[in-house]
Amino acid sequence: xxxxxxxxxAGSVDDGKSTxxxxxxxxxxxxxxxxxxxxxxxxxxxxxxxIDFSLFTDGLKAEREQGITIDVAYRYFxxxxxxxxxADTPGHEQYTRNMATGASTADVAIxxxxxxxxxxxxxxxxxxxxxLLGISDFVLAINKMDLVNFDRDVFDGIRxxxxxxxxxxRCHAIPLSALHGDNVIAPSDxxxxxxxxxxxxYLETVNVSRDLTSLPFRxxxxxxxxxxxxxxxxxxxxxxGAIRVGxxxxxxxxxxxxRVSRIVAYDGDLDMAFAPMSVTLTLDDEIDISRGxxxxxxxxxxxxxxxxxxxxxxGHHFEAEVxxxxxxxxxxxxxxxxxxxxxxxxxxxxxxxxLNQIGTSAVSTARPLVFDRYEANRTTGSFILIDPSTxxxxxxxxxxxxxxxxxxxGLQAPVSAAERLALAARHAPSDADAIETVRKALEEILx
Amino acid sequence: xxxxxxxxxxxxxxxxRLDHLRALEAESIHILRExxxxxxxxxxxxxxxxxxxxxxxxxxxxxxxxxxxxxxxxVDTTYKFREMIRFRDEMAEAVGARxxxxxxxxxxxxxxxxxxxxxxxxxxxxxxxxxxxxxxxGDFDAAIGxxxxxxxxxxxxxxxxxxxxxxxxxxxxxxxxxLWNLLNARLRPGESIRVFPLSNWTxxxxxxxIHVERIPIVPLYYARERDVIVRGNSLIVQEQPFVVTMPGExxxxxxxxxxxxxxxPCTGAIRSDADTVPKIIQELISTRHSERQLRIIDHDQDxxxxxKKREGYF
Numbered sequence: 001x002x003x004x005x006x007x008x009x010a011g012s013v014d015d016g017k018s019t020x021x022x023x024x025x026x027x028x029x030x031x032x033x034x035x036x037x038x039x040x041x042x043x044x045x046x047x048x049x050x051i052d053f054s055l056f057t058d059g060l061k062a063e064r065e066q067g068i069t070i071d072v073a074y075r076y077f078x079x080x081x082x083x084x085x086x087a088d089t090p091g092h093e094q095y096t097r098n099m100a101t102g103a104s105t106a107d108v109a110i111x112x113x114x115x116x117x118x119x120x121x122x123x124x125x126x127x128x129x130x131x132l133l134g135i136s137d138f139v140l141a142i143n144k145m146d147l148v149n150f151d152r153d154v155f156d157g158i159r160x161x162x163x164x165x166x167x168x169x170r171c172h173a174i175p176l177s178a179l180h181g182d183n184v185i186a187p188s189d190x191x192x193x194x195x196x197x198x199x200x201x202y203l204e205t206v207n208v209s210r211d212l213t214s215l216p217f218r219x220x221x222x223x224x225x226x227x228x229x230x231x232x233x234x235x236x237x238x239x240x241g242a243i244r245v246g247x248x249x250x251x252x253x254x255x256x257x258x259r260v261s262r263i264v265a266y267d268g269d270l271d272m273a274f275a276p277m278s279v280t281l282t283l284d285d286e287i288d289i290s291r292g293x294x295x296x297x298x299x300x301x302x303x304x305x306x307x308x309x310x311x312x313x314x315g316h317h318f319e320a321e322v323x324x325x326x327x328x329x330x331x332x333x334x335x336x337x338x339x340x341x342x343x344x345x346x347x348x349x350x351x352x353x354x355l356n357q358i359g360t361s362a363v364s365t366a367r368p369l370v371f372d373r374y375e376a377n378r379t380t381g382s383f384i385l386i387d388p389s390t391x392x393x394x395x396x397x398x399x400x401x402x403x404x405x406x407x408x409x410g411l412q413a414p415v416s417a418a419e420r421l422a423l424a425a426r427h428a429p430s431d432a433d434a435i436e437t438v439r440k441a442l443e444e445i446l447x
Numbered sequence: 448x449x450x451x452x453x454x455x456x457x458x459x460x461x462x463x464r465l466d467h468l469r470a471l472e473a474e475s476i477h478i479l480r481e482x483x484x485x486x487x488x489x490x491x492x493x494x495x496x497x498x499x500x501x502x503x504x505x506x507x508x509x510x511x512x513x514x515x516x517x518x519x520x521x522v523d524t525t526y527k528f529r530e531m532i533r534f535r536d537e538m539a540e541a542v543g544a545r546x547x548x549x550x551x552x553x554x555x556x557x558x559x560x561x562x563x564x565x566x567x568x569x570x571x572x573x574x575x576x577x578x579x580x581x582x583x584x585g586d587f588d589a590a591i592g593x594x595x596x597x598x599x600x601x602x603x604x605x606x607x608x609x610x611x612x613x614x615x616x617x618x619x620x621x622x623x624x625x626l627w628n629l630l631n632a633r634l635r636p637g638e639s640i641r642v643f644p645l646s647n648w649t650x651x652x653x654x655x656x657i658h659v660e661r662i663p664i665v666p667l668y669y670a671r672e673r674d675v676i677v678r679g680n681s682l683i684v685q686e687q688p689f690v691v692t693m694p695g696e697x698x699x700x701x702x703x704x705x706x707x708x709x710x711x712p713c714t715g716a717i718r719s720d721a722d723t724v725p726k727i728i729q730e731l732i733s734t735r736h737s738e739r740q741l742r743i744i745d746h747d748q749d750x751x752x753x754x755k756k757r758e759g760y761f
Contacts, residue, residue, distance in 0.1 A: 004467045071619060073603040074596045076649045083467050085647055097624045104626040222480040227513030235509070237477040237628075266508040277465060278476035278509070291484055325624050339629050342484070384629045391633035393623040 005203060008087040008102035008135075010126035011112030016143045020112060020178035021088050024185070024200060025077055072098045081204040096356040097325030099126055100396055103133040104382070107208040110139040110199075111162075115148045115175075119161045127165050132321055132358065132398065134378055137208055138166055140173040141199065145191070146180055152193045172206075174199055212275035216309035217241030217249075218372070218380050219295040220341035225280055233264055233280040234289055239341070239379035241297070241309070242274035243281075248298035251289050252370040253314045257298045258285035292343030294370035294380065311425060312370045312380060317403035321374075322361050324353035326387060326394035330361075336394070340369050340383040347385065353395075362403055374398035468656055472505065475644040477628060478607055479509040479591070482642050483516050485632035486589040489642075490582070493519035493539075493546070495531045496708040498593030498645055500662050501653050503542060505644060518545040520581055520590070524573035525555055526687055526710035534665045549581035560689050561712050579615040582639065589632075591642045597649045607646050613637030651731055658724040668727065670704040670719040677701065681715030 011017040075086040087102030103109060109130040113123050130138070140162050148154045159173040174183050175191050176199065182188035183198045197205070218239040225233040243249065243260055250257050263270040264280040273279045281295070289295075297309045324330045330353040338347035350362035374381030385395035428434035465473065482489050491506060493499050506515045521535055539546035551559075554572040561569040582590055596603045606622055608630045623631055634640060645653070657664060675682040676696055682703050683690060690712050692698065703716035704727075721727040 004470060071604045071622060073600075074647070075603065076597045076647070078649075078651075101624045101626050105628075222477070223484050225510065225513050231512060233512075235480055237473055264512065266511040274465075276470060276473050278473040278480070280511070337633065339631065341629075342481075378627065382627050382629065384626060384631060386631055386633055391631070391635055391638075393625070393631045396624070396626045 004083050004085065005108065005206070005208065006085045006087070006106045007108050007110060007203065008089055008099075008106035008130070009110045009112065010089055010099050010102070010130060011123070011141075011143075015112040015114045015117075016178045017112045018088065020110075020141065020143065020176070020184065020199075021075060021086065023178050023181055025075060072102050079200070079204055084203065096125065096129070097323070097396075099129050100133060100323045100325070103130045103135055104378075104396070106130075106133075106135055108137045108139065108203065108206060109135045110141050112141045112143050113158060113162075115142050115144045115154050115158065118158050119165070123162075124165055127162070129323065129358070131166065131169060132323070134374065134398075136169045137206060138169055138171045139199065139202060140171055141176050141178075142173060143176045143178050145175045145182065146177040150175065150182075150190045152191075155194075172196065172202055174202070212240045213242050215240035215275075215377060216312075216372075217243050217295075217297040218312065218377065219243070219249075219281065220343075220370075220380070221289055221291055221293045221295065222342050224290060231282070232286070233262075233282050234295070235278075235280045236295075236342070237278045238273050238275040240275045240377055242272055243297065244272045245269075249281075249283070249295045250298040250311065251287060252294045252296060252312055253368045254288070254293070256285075256287040258283040258287055260284075292341075294341065296370075312372055313402045314368050314370050315402050316365050316368050318363055318369075318371065319400045319403055320361060320363050320383070320397040321358060321400060322349070322353060322363075322385070322398075323358050323396045324355060324394065325396065326390075326392055327355055328387065328390075328394070329354045330385070330395060335388065337386040337388055338363070338365060338383050338397075339386060340371060341380055343367075343369060344386075345369065346388075349385075360400065361397075363397065371399055371402075373401060375400075468652060468659065471648055471652055472508070472656070474628070474647065475502075475505045476509040478630065478642065478644040479506055481630050481632065482589050482591060483510070485630075486640070488585070488587045489517045489589040489591060490520045490547070490585060490587040491515075491517055491591040492578075492593070493521050493535070494593065494708075495521065495527070495535045495538075495665060496593070497653055497657060497664050497668060498595065498648075500538070500664050501648075501656055502591065502593045502644060503538065503544075504656075504660055504662050507542060515542060515544045517591070518547050518585075520547045520549065520585070520587075522574060522577045522581060523548050523550045524569075524577070524710050525550055526560070526573070526712055528665075528667055528684070528686060528705075528708065528711050528714075530667050531665055531708060534663075538663065547581065547585065549577055549584070551577040551580065560687070561710070562689055566713060582615065587639070588634065589640045589642055591644060593645050594643050595645050595648050595650070595653075596643075605643060605646065607643055608632060609641045609643065610634065611639050611641060615639065617641075651728065654724060654728045654731060658728065665705075665708060667705045667708060670702055670722045670726075672700050672702050673716065674698045675701050675703060675716060678715075682718065683715060684711055686711040 009017050009021060071090065073088045075088060077084050087106060089099045089102035111123060111127055113119060140159060142155055142158050145155070155173070155175045163171050174196060175194050176183050178184060182190055183194070185198055185200045187198050218241060219236050220239055221234045221236050223235040225231070225235050245260050245263055247260050248257060249260055260281055261284040262282040263273045264282060270279065294312055296312050322330065330349060332349055332352055335346050335348055338345050346366045348364050351359055353359050370380070372380040381399045383397045384393050385397060386392070387394045425434040425438050428437050491502065493503070510516055519539060551573050559569055559572050594602055594605065596605060604619060606625045608625065609617065610623060611617055632640065656662070673684060675684055676692055676698055678696065682701055685698060701718060702720060704719045704721060705714060706717050708714060719730060721730045
């Protein structure tokens with residue numbers, strides 16, 4: 001169990017999301033007394049009962065005036081068992097992009113539904129976005145149970161309907177009243193038929209299977225540090241996996257190989273670096289590496305005993321799920337800026353999208369990217385699209401697959417040599433075959 | 448200190464993991480490096496407080512073995528505690544960074560001070576305007592600040608890369624979505640960016656980090672006996688001539704410390720016996736008052752921090 005859990009919350013307008021979070025912060029004693037006091041004072045301006053818990057989270061004046069949540073708010077609380085970072089995301093359709101933002105870094109999503117309303121269009125939409133952004137642990141918080149007399153049949157009906165929507169993800173349903181605190185911190189005696197843990201207890205104990213260090217090593221180079229002529233280091237954050245001094249690495253997209261000679265850190269050199277550490281690597285060979293390149297583990301021929309690690313995919317073309325977040329629609333006739341890991345390139349897409357739409361598109365970049373499928377790696381599988389005229393972050397993309405050669409993607413461009421090599425290596429049935437295939441392909445290119 | 452790993456169930460789980468603090472550290476270093484990679488003229492706002500001390504250490508780590516590749520900017524209202532100024536000059540020298548000190552001299556020469564013009568106007572002139580002028584004078588395109596999202600409600604909605612328009616103002620309704628750790632550094636002419644590497648840190652995280660890293664902090668944070676004016680719940684340290692006792696008040700010796708550092712007339716001390724970092728952490732865990740409570744400027748009207756931020760304050 002990790003010491004830090006990142007959560008996002010989603011729900012429709014008026015499902016009581018802010019109230020639930022305010023209640024969790026308040027009841028877990030993360031809210032200080034003077035904040036309670038200022039909220040009590042502000043509550044008298046609105047008709048929401050003695051303490052309006054949503055005022056702890058609705059931070060902007062416009063939100064407090066309108067009684068709605070506009071923007072993602074980040075909350076921090078801790079219990080004796082765990083620390084939590086919670087992204088509270090708004091439920092209005094026009095702010096759906098914030099849902100994607102909150103979900104992009106979350107381990108667990110809390111989906112809130114109103115027991116009286118059941119599963120609505122918005123709930124389905126939020127579930128889909130959270131699922132798309134890689135969340136596989138959900139809490140279905142069925143709120144306002146007090147307004148349906150804590151009726152078990154209502155709870156079961158909603159739970160069953162939702163499990164169908166989430167297909168495959170782990171879903172833990174809890175009957176709640178955020179306003180009165182039932183099953184938020186402690187189990188409620190008004191739901192004797194419910195045997196599961198309270199919301200907080202679940203969050204404290206859920207085992208999230210997102211183990212970055214067991215994935216293949218990926219190190220997007222952020223900066224080349226050259227403080228003196230004698231030192232040349234590659235600064236970056238380990239996106240996944242682990243690396244030790246002496247390990248062979250390959251720089252992508254060039255494909256040049258070297259070994260790690262030092263793992264440099266302010267507190268002294270390290271023997272090993274693993275995700276998500278920020279470190280500086282030096283290599284035993286002066287190869288040309290710059291920002292945007294990705295270091296992956298190299299494989300030496302004949303290393304039978306070593307764990308096989310897949311190389312990243314190198315290419316100009318891939319299929320991606322894109323969430324569009326700008327008023328101005330995604331336009332296949334325009335060129336966008338695409339930021340992926342530490343590289344920014346120009347890119348075009350095959351299909352247009354409107355604000356808040358999600359769709360699959362073939363993406364074609366001017367320079368090659370070094371990537372993985374999003375399903376395999378959140379960091380090297382994700383990108384943002386930036387509008388070149390407003391510079392707004394207009395789209396978020398998750399790579400589904402490298403576009404297959406000759407696939408009917410609607411975009412046609414020559415496949416690069418490096419891309420062919422990487423694909424050949426990936427599709428080989430064994431290591432030995434991969435080496436042989438790449439050797440032959442290289443010979444063909446060079447002769 | 449070595450990198451701490453948390454083998455939560457030692458016999459079953461052998462995968463290395465970063466503890467909470469080291470994960471935050473790695474994230475902040477990533478942010479600082481993105482700033483240096485993406486911007487031409489970044490600057491780090493150095494306010495001398497504990498958060499600035501942590502930022503300074505993170506900057507040392509991010510670019511090690513090289514030097515910190517940007518200057519430090521202190522916006523000096525001239526009303527900061529004397530101990531803060533001494534500490535500032537020592538730290539800048541110790542880390543070998545270039546220090547820029549900027550003051551709104553015009554406002555000072557007109558006698559601007561909180562009791563004369565009110566706290567809102569005083570902050571507006573000596574902090575917000577001075578900051579915007581300093582950023583313009585240095586032609587800085589990115590200003591790194593130590594604000595944290597857990598400090599105040601409007602800050603909870605702040606982005607890590609927060610765009611400001613050509614007059615340095617914040618529009619909370621036009622914020623760019625920020626997904627994963629992909630930071631959009633593109634700006635239109637005239638726009639600038641505020642960067643908050645400590646966004647996800649809490650007050651306790653900052654103190655724990657200061658403790659494990661042995662980071663030097665201004666001694667005002669440690670409790671000792673000080674001469675203060677007791678005014679309601681506030682303990683005011685009398686440093687400026689215009690801070691005078693009211694009828695019936697007289698300075699008293701109280702064992703106290705600063706929970707947050709600002710200008711001496713507007714920052715109250717708290718009664719405390721915490722004279723070491725572990726005792727401060729202990730005090731925080733048991734305390735029931737939030738950190739900025741004694742910062743008068745947050746409370747001068749409802750949503751006041753949001754208003755100050757919109758105008759260009761950090």
